[in-house]
Amino acid sequence: MSGPSTFVPQSALGRWFESRLPIGGLVHSSFIAYPTPRNLNYFWTFGAILSFMLVAQIITGIVLAMHYTPHVDHAFQSVEHIMRDVNWGWFMRYSHANGASMFFIAVYIHMFRGLYYGSYKAPREVLWILGVVIFLVMMATAFMGYVLPWGQMSFWGATVITNLFSAIPLVGDAITTWLWGGYSVDNPTLNRFFALHYLMPFMLIGVVILHVWALHVSGQNNPTGVEVKNVQRDTLPFTPFATVKDSFALVMFLIFFSWWIFYVPNYLGHADNYIEANPLVTPAHIVPEWYFLPFYAILRAIPSKLGGVIAMFGSIAILAFLPWLDTSKVRSANYRPVYRVFFIVFVLTCIGLGYLGAMPAEGGYVLASRLLTLYYFGFFLVILPLLGLYETTKPLPATIADSVLPQGGAKLQPAE
Amino acid sequence: MANPSTVEPTRRDMLFIATGAVAAVGAGAVAWPLVSQMNPDASTLALASTEVDISAIPEGGSLTVKWRGKPVFVRHRTKKEIDEALATPLAQLPDPQTDAARVKKPEWLVVVGVCTHLGCVPLGAPGSRGEYDGWFCPCHGSHYDTSGRIRKGPAPTNLAVPTYDFLSDTKLRIG
Numbered sequence: 001m002s003g004p005s006t007f008v009p010q011s012a013l014g015r016w017f018e019s020r021l022p023i024g025g026l027v028h029s030s031f032i033a034y035p036t037p038r039n040l041n042y043f044w045t046f047g048a049i050l051s052f053m054l055v056a057q058i059i060t061g062i063v064l065a066m067h068y069t070p071h072v073d074h075a076f077q078s079v080e081h082i083m084r085d086v087n088w089g090w091f092m093r094y095s096h097a098n099g100a101s102m103f104f105i106a107v108y109i110h111m112f113r114g115l116y117y118g119s120y121k122a123p124r125e126v127l128w129i130l131g132v133v134i135f136l137v138m139m140a141t142a143f144m145g146y147v148l149p150w151g152q153m154s155f156w157g158a159t160v161i162t163n164l165f166s167a168i169p170l171v172g173d174a175i176t177t178w179l180w181g182g183y184s185v186d187n188p189t190l191n192r193f194f195a196l197h198y199l200m201p202f203m204l205i206g207v208v209i210l211h212v213w214a215l216h217v218s219g220q221n222n223p224t225g226v227e228v229k230n231v232q233r234d235t236l237p238f239t240p241f242a243t244v245k246d247s248f249a250l251v252m253f254l255i256f257f258s259w260w261i262f263y264v265p266n267y268l269g270h271a272d273n274y275i276e277a278n279p280l281v282t283p284a285h286i287v288p289e290w291y292f293l294p295f296y297a298i299l300r301a302i303p304s305k306l307g308g309v310i311a312m313f314g315s316i317a318i319l320a321f322l323p324w325l326d327t328s329k330v331r332s333a334n335y336r337p338v339y340r341v342f343f344i345v346f347v348l349t350c351i352g353l354g355y356l357g358a359m360p361a362e363g364g365y366v367l368a369s370r371l372l373t374l375y376y377f378g379f380f381l382v383i384l385p386l387l388g389l390y391e392t393t394k395p396l397p398a399t400i401a402d403s404v405l406p407q408g409g410a411k412l413q414p415a416e
Numbered sequence: 417m418a419n420p421s422t423v424e425p426t427r428r429d430m431l432f433i434a435t436g437a438v439a440a441v442g443a444g445a446v447a448w449p450l451v452s453q454m455n456p457d458a459s460t461l462a463l464a465s466t467e468v469d470i471s472a473i474p475e476g477g478s479l480t481v482k483w484r485g486k487p488v489f490v491r492h493r494t495k496k497e498i499d500e501a502l503a504t505p506l507a508q509l510p511d512p513q514t515d516a517a518r519v520k521k522p523e524w525l526v527v528v529g530v531c532t533h534l535g536c537v538p539l540g541a542p543g544s545r546g547e548y549d550g551w552f553c554p555c556h557g558s559h560y561d562t563s564g565r566i567r568k569g570p571a572p573t574n575l576a577v578p579t580y581d582f583l584s585d586t587k588l589r590i591g
Contacts, residue, residue, distance in 0.1 A: 156536065156555075159534070159535040159536070160534040160535060160536065160555065162535075163533075163534040163535035164534065166535075177455065177456060178451075178454050178455050179454070180456075181454055181455065181456055181457065181460070182456050182460045182484070182485055183456065183460070183484035183485055183486060184484065184485035184486045184530075184535075185485075186460075186485045188454075188456075188457065188460070192454065279482070279485055279486065279487070280480060280482065280487045280529075280537060281537065282536040282537040282538075282553075282554065282555065284554050285554065285555075286536065286555050300556060300570075303570060304570070304572075305533055305534075305570055305571070305572045306572075308570070361556050361557055362557060
């Protein structure tokens with residue numbers, strides 16, 4: 001969508017620099033002149049919100065790393081030291097811990113947006129798959145970060161999740177020992193998790209750059225799912241239109257974020273994580289952080305160790321195949337009345353699995369988890385492939401401009 | 417260019433393949449230490465055995481000791497518990513193993529206290545021993561019997577039996 005930059009710096013120094021490293025042109029074509037569909041709604045602001053959250057997590061994380069000690073004898077104490085002694089330490093830690101939750105709230109909205117408006121369809125498959133990679137790296141980062149305070153939930157969550165690898169036939173136990181660097185989750189495990197937790201956000205930046213690059217090659221999708229046909233009529237420049245809209249949405253999001261930090265900073269955590277890790281006592285009820293609960297419910301729904309692990313990883317991996325599982329030519333659910341119903345049920349299924357993941361694995365909860373797991377996979381493997389073949393879709397607008405400028409669009413047409 | 421299949425290999429092709437092969441071996445040789453450093457180190461391996469005094473454990477009681485960072489259950493079984501373990505037909509077991517194969521002395525059961533499902537520590541205090549009078553794992557609901565064998569729930573195998581020796585009637589070495 002964006003051709004070679006026509007950007008010319010105003011100052012002589014700027015022109016001298018630009019002819020040697022054209023970074024100004026890159027920024028100008030990516031974030032100023034870049035054409036954005038004129039009908040984007042507020043669901044399209046979560047990319048900017050997520051970029052902000054990544055930077056915020058890195059900044060608060062670096063600050064925390066300056067005061068944290070990754071050793072089993074000191075980790076728990078050093079986190080309390082941050083909370084009580086370090087200047088503004090409580091603020092940094094609550095921002096970082098709740099920031100992870102905000103990051104996931106934003107990413108889930110971003111993903112459901114893509115799912116609703118068919119943003120994964122050609123030519124945006126690679127863009128979507130890079131998004132799935134980002135999601136996976138985010139999950140690994142969040143999981144390792146949760147281990148660092150070395151509370152009971154840190155320790156036992158780490159034990160349960162690393163034990164998932166022991167389900168692999170033949171080499172499972174060797175892989176688990178290798179991950180631990182011992183015969184159980186212990187000091188070597190904590191140490192390497194700290195190193196990797198620090199590394200992975202920077203890997204995320206790399207994949208995010210590829211994600212944005214792929215986005216800027218294919219251009220943004222939009223609520224109609226109709227491609228841009230006329231850049232003059234269908235799009236607006238990124239600055240000021242998208243910049244201001246993203247900024248406003250970000251401010252709203254930060255108010256929401258602040259509410260968690262300043263009013264209920266421990267609501268999303270687990271009380272047991274304020275008890276120091278004890279390898280000899282398992283808490284009565286182990287639960288992961290809320291953003292992993294749907295996947296945890298799928299793990300527990302399958303009455304076999306290996307089967308549960310395959311289903312859990314499969315539920316994420318299946319997202320990467322979505323562009324080919326959905327056979328419909330129409331992108332946006334606004335024009336797919338039947339898909340829209342299945343989509344809403346899918347969202348409710350994910351929320352339901354999240355609820356069940358927090359409940360004990362017994363009785364009716366197990367049955368409900370199994371039914372919802374069935375729908376989760378059925379949605380991707382049965383409903384989406386068949387629906388594209390049988391669904392009667394609504395007529396699409398001819399252009400993006402037609403969908404948002406009915407009168408203006410009609411007036412503009414003869415002038416072309 | 418001619419059809420490649422009819423062209424004779426040259427000295428240059430040979431050099432190209434040989435260079436590539438050496439580079440691949442070199443990359444592998446460097447990758448090995450990078451992977452291996454994550455395995456248990458010498459100090460972890462050095463902690464591989466623990467000695468336990470079992471004289472204070474009453475019949476029906478048990479002791480939990482830490483071995484390689486994990487709990488090991490040493491249970492002094494009652495006559496009733498031993499009989500239960502012996503009477504169980506192998507056909508009822510998901511992971512068939514006789515009781516005799518799991519103990520050195522029938523009154524002492526020594527098992528690693530890590531659920532074979534996802535690594536939680538099963539509960540073994542009287543009243544929370546599960547449906548088979550052995551252990552119950554609260555995480556995902558696995559029940560073990562008085563021989564530490566899996567009877568019900570998602571765990572695939574019996575509680576592991578560590579290598580151990582009776583140094584005397586009251587002293588046990590695990591590992």
